[in-house]
Amino acid sequence: MGRAVSRALRSRGHQVVEGARGLEEARHTMPIDFMVPVPPTAWARRLRDRHVDAVVNCVGILMPTQGQTFERVHTAGPAELFRGAAIAGVVRVVQVSALGVGDDAGSLATPYLHSKLLAEEALAATAVDGAVVRPSLVYGPGSQSAALFATLASLPVVSLPGLGGQRLQPIHVYELAEAIVRLVERDEPVRGVFELGGGDTVTYREMLASYRAALGLGGAVWLPVPMPLMAFGAWLAEALPQRVFCRDTIRLLGRGLVPAGNAMAVLLGRTPSTLAHGLATTAPEPLVDLRVVLSPAVAWLLRGALAFMWIYTALVSILLQQDSGVMTLLARCGFAGDAGTVALIGSCTLNTGLGLVLLWRPSPWVYAVQCGAVVGYTATAAFHMPELTIDHCGPLVKNLPVLGAIVVLWLGHRETPARIPTPAWGRLDNLGRKVNT
Secondary structure, eight states, X not given: OHHHHHHHHHHTTOOOOEEETTOOOOSSEEEOOTTSOOOHHHHHXXXXXXXXXXXXXXXXXXXXXXXXXXXIIXXXXXXXXXXXXXXXXXXXXXXXXXXXOSTXXXXXXXXXXXXXXXXXXXXXXXXXXXXXXXXXXXXXXXXXXXXXXXXXXXXXXXXXXXXXXXXXXXXXXXXXXXXXXXXXXXXXXXXXXXXXXXXSOEEHHHHHHHHHHHTTOOOOEEEEEOHHHHHHHHHHHTTXXXXXXXXXXXXXXXXXXXOSSOOHHHHHTSOOOOHXXXXXXXXXXXSSOOOOOOOHHHHHHHHXXXXXXXXXXXXXXXXXXXXXXXXXXXXXXXXXXHHHHHXXXXXXXXXXXXXXXXXXXXXXXXXXXXXXXXXXXXXXXXXXXXGGGGOTTOTTTTHHHHXXXXXXXXXXXXXXXXXXXXXXXXXXXXXXXXXXX
């Protein structure tokens, strides 16, 4: 967000001094570390020396670490800066807060929101003309949360918190930066709180579907996950080297992120972009790109080979029961007598159906069922017939490349076939015919 704001300010002719941890003192940069206490008078001196007349604070963290705490990064550090700005005679301060901060933020079991609320109160307590912006979910280039959502959306099975009905109003980082610049440039006082959102309200599931569409992916298998289980997963994820997915994220998502009164249209002078338009303008960048592009010929080759495997095993099992020894294998797996007959008919029906549907109309659910069938067959055989796991012919190990082929087809699935570009000579030929007619 800070880079987007700097870029927007410079595009309007402003001289920008960027502050961040690890930067060296230079003409356009200033080393700033909110974890290190700085007296307001020292801040005032630094701001005067740089002739700063407006301050925009975009600093924020979603998860505290040993080196960064909510108390310092969100509250105490900015409060020192705000008081220093007032002493230095800075004309305006814009504090980027978060949607959800409000009268109830202090009572929420969300340290993130509480620390943001304290920063807002610190700004309000100064004499400087301060504006607080509370954006909804921010997406766009450089956004870690957008990269996470793009990655989640690109998975073959997309998990949803609950039913995925949480209401959101995502805002593009470039338009958020533009709105902040409008606040900086206003001639009249801007003291107050501005809740900001994008051009449309979507559910969490609709947001991920928009990400899939922007990534060129087709339909997905949606997996609702109970909120307590999702919160448990977020707790486990906090131990991983990432700073986006945590319990506070789940709590914020559960509340919904829709501004009570969206001020974006007033600040921009136009309706902000919808999520679909914003993603189409700046394509999302997943943390891990799982997209697979298969030519029609390769896709048909893989589908044909898998379909042959499913149908062949079904026909051999049902037509050559004695020669194939299928009933003996089923008996060893616990399906003897009538149970074996039922299991045989069921598995042959499933295999035949998978083969035919794979040729006729493949879908994400078809690939999901195939993966489940391969894993189920392999696990059952390995449990009841462990000697197959060390057989030199690898009858069970060979299922791994089969599973890999299914996953590749799944990741490369599109609702409609990819359009093959018309060669240049073809376009010229068509143009000639049009001219002649």
